[in-house]
Amino acid sequence: MTLFTVSVALDGDRHYDILIGSGLLAQAGERLKALGGNSVAIVTDSNVADHHLDTVVQSCKAAGLNGHSIVVPAGEKSKSFAHLEQLCADLLEARIERGDLIVALGGGVIGDLTGFAAAILRRGVRCVQMPTSLLAQVDSSVGGKTGINTAFGKNLIGAFHQPSLVLADTDSLDTLPSREFRAGYAEVAKYGLINDTAFFAWLEHNHGAVFAGGEERRQAVRTSCAAKAAIVMRDEKESGERALLNLGHTFGHALEASVWYDGGRLVHGEGVAIGICLAFRFSAALGLCAAGDAERVERHFKAVGLPTRIQDIPGEVSSPEQLLVLMAQDKKVTQGQFNFILAHGIGQSFIARDVAVSKVEEFLQQELQEAV
Amino acid sequence: MTLFTVSVALDGDRHYDILIGSGLLAQAGERLKALGGNSVAIVTDSNVADHHLDTVVQSCKAAGLNGHSIVVPAGEKSKSFAHLEQLCADLLEARIERGDLIVALGGGVIGDLTGFAAAILRRGVRCVQMPTSLLAQVDSSVGGKTGINTAFGKNLIGAFHQPSLVLADTDSLDTLPSREFRAGYAEVAKYGLINDTAFFAWLEHNHGAVFAGGEERRQAVRTSCAAKAAIVMRDEKESGERALLNLGHTFGHALEASVWYDGGRLVHGEGVAIGICLAFRFSAALGLCAAGDAERVERHFKAVGLPTRIQDIPGEVSSPEQLLVLMAQDKKVTQGQFNFILAHGIGQSFIARDVAVSKVEEFLQQELQEAV
Numbered sequence: 001m002t003l004f005t006v007s008v009a010l011d012g013d014r015h016y017d018i019l020i021g022s023g024l025l026a027q028a029g030e031r032l033k034a035l036g037g038n039s040v041a042i043v044t045d046s047n048v049a050d051h052h053l054d055t056v057v058q059s060c061k062a063a064g065l066n067g068h069s070i071v072v073p074a075g076e077k078s079k080s081f082a083h084l085e086q087l088c089a090d091l092l093e094a095r096i097e098r099g100d101l102i103v104a105l106g107g108g109v110i111g112d113l114t115g116f117a118a119a120i121l122r123r124g125v126r127c128v129q130m131p132t133s134l135l136a137q138v139d140s141s142v143g144g145k146t147g148i149n150t151a152f153g154k155n156l157i158g159a160f161h162q163p164s165l166v167l168a169d170t171d172s173l174d175t176l177p178s179r180e181f182r183a184g185y186a187e188v189a190k191y192g193l194i195n196d197t198a199f200f201a202w203l204e205h206n207h208g209a210v211f212a213g214g215e216e217r218r219q220a221v222r223t224s225c226a227a228k229a230a231i232v233m234r235d236e237k238e239s240g241e242r243a244l245l246n247l248g249h250t251f252g253h254a255l256e257a258s259v260w261y262d263g264g265r266l267v268h269g270e271g272v273a274i275g276i277c278l279a280f281r282f283s284a285a286l287g288l289c290a291a292g293d294a295e296r297v298e299r300h301f302k303a304v305g306l307p308t309r310i311q312d313i314p315g316e317v318s319s320p321e322q323l324l325v326l327m328a329q330d331k332k333v334t335q336g337q338f339n340f341i342l343a344h345g346i347g348q349s350f351i352a353r354d355v356a357v358s359k360v361e362e363f364l365q366q367e368l369q370e371a372v
Numbered sequence: 373m374t375l376f377t378v379s380v381a382l383d384g385d386r387h388y389d390i391l392i393g394s395g396l397l398a399q400a401g402e403r404l405k406a407l408g409g410n411s412v413a414i415v416t417d418s419n420v421a422d423h424h425l426d427t428v429v430q431s432c433k434a435a436g437l438n439g440h441s442i443v444v445p446a447g448e449k450s451k452s453f454a455h456l457e458q459l460c461a462d463l464l465e466a467r468i469e470r471g472d473l474i475v476a477l478g479g480g481v482i483g484d485l486t487g488f489a490a491a492i493l494r495r496g497v498r499c500v501q502m503p504t505s506l507l508a509q510v511d512s513s514v515g516g517k518t519g520i521n522t523a524f525g526k527n528l529i530g531a532f533h534q535p536s537l538v539l540a541d542t543d544s545l546d547t548l549p550s551r552e553f554r555a556g557y558a559e560v561a562k563y564g565l566i567n568d569t570a571f572f573a574w575l576e577h578n579h580g581a582v583f584a585g586g587e588e589r590r591q592a593v594r595t596s597c598a599a600k601a602a603i604v605m606r607d608e609k610e611s612g613e614r615a616l617l618n619l620g621h622t623f624g625h626a627l628e629a630s631v632w633y634d635g636g637r638l639v640h641g642e643g644v645a646i647g648i649c650l651a652f653r654f655s656a657a658l659g660l661c662a663a664g665d666a667e668r669v670e671r672h673f674k675a676v677g678l679p680t681r682i683q684d685i686p687g688e689v690s691s692p693e694q695l696l697v698l699m700a701q702d703k704k705v706t707q708g709q710f711n712f713i714l715a716h717g718i719g720q721s722f723i724a725r726d727v728a729v730s731k732v733e734e735f736l737q738q739e740l741q742e743a744v
Contacts, residue, residue, distance in 0.1 A: 085453040092524040123530045152464040158495045159531065
């Protein structure tokens, strides 16, 4: 079975590996042991615990590590101050010290919450990400962004805290609900749309195999991790290019906020899928991108079963004004100007720093009128 | 009037100035303006607001800055998750963005809480420290340590977040309650005891003038800031030498915890004063330091009116066992070993990494028996 390694090298001699392959969770203990430290706190959620916690715990035990398990409730609501405080208390109770390791075993919520707790516990404890969802494997576990949500928006409180190791066990994707896998796929396609036309074309031909599992799936995860790592290495703290990774996210976050983060109506990857389609149609409306490219993006997302329009979200639709307010509170705003990721075409995304609010409003009105 | 500048140069081209002098708060606006950014959030507490908030607000207004004032309750209890969450919400409400500035105007509590909020708001916003207490001017505002307390101990949750500027207006020390000034003085004397015998001797002769105010006081603040900056520049994240700054703090934090952080019984600087005396007497008991040096330290602290013995704390005295448990939860513990700052003499402190728990217990028993 193939084992892929993507290395992330950062300034100040910081570097870590992302391992992608089958059966990695069963090797967790020996790989943690190799990093040093006596104690390991394994943080997971109630869903993931059923599938994978025992595998990791047994592996730690076999490696002679002193392991503690902490289970937090599943769901986006755990990315809150209240759960952060509880998790920090649990980690202190477990006497996790500066030289120890904190493991985030789960999807994006667990990775973001646990990574943030590791960043602030005793002013910084090492963290190992063991992403079990597609979204976490190709996006949130890589690059060091951690955080929680507030009433003002998603991820507005957080830290940059690079992991010491990422273990992406692709077997864990087999136990994912299909809706969750599909949502994560939006982030995979995103890498093609940002700057890799060939990868997008490959996905257009191979998405069936990627959804079915096996070598194509591992290949897609590897290509995605490598794409993200390359950008993070060039711009760790998002002073420039890293903002490209937010393609579809300004619209997407506003849509998530507009349904109060109700995962029954919209999960993050679905918001990103709609957001990416909106970003391409907005680019086309501004005359920056061929209308055919926007249609091609939408066609691919439809082919895999992802939503592509605001109207695809079940329930009441927000007004353009509401969405604008939510977008303005998003942290991709500098000095009151909209910071947007737009595209000149597939694989040709770019950062637009001075998008007029009136243009966005006009576009959203048009989008929502088409609903009627 | 003398204006002192201490420059702190850190790796990755990061550097900032600490300005020490008279009338600096009235110049706050122009100095903030020079850093760039449109909006400034000034965070202070209810006590400090009465004395200094208007000066800073007017100065910002005169400089054409968009200023927001946020007042948090005075006292150590504000270094909590609940107040951190509220402060973050207030900063988001004020629409503080990544390029803006957050000002911490106040003592150590305000500096630690505000600096931490700045570290995690939108994953990092610049912070300017305007310390108004002696403790904050000579210690907590310099070096980037920020954080809050938990039920498990002080400062166990936090971040390293270097300020972009420190303005230490020595006039603000005139409005300090004398007990608070005296407590801060323990941290001043600490710098002499760590590695500057001449400074300690200077303090023995000039402490009267330092307490009275004027040039000697500014000189003492400058020497203290320069001493701290020198250590922080060599070891920003406390992987080694920076631990020397914890002289007296392992005992001190345990004593503060033992009175449940009741400032009526013991404030931080008083805990440090007793802690430093204990560290010197413990060093003498272990045969590492001349008993005469420990006596000289105690004599000086008594001369300025600081407590020097556990029994000087009003109310019920903790048992050696209780203090040991509290010390073990302190973050200056590595792999279960006590990490202690001990001394070979005045100005000759060192990091002792393998102090046996039994030796500490024996020493504390002896200290507390002398009470009876």
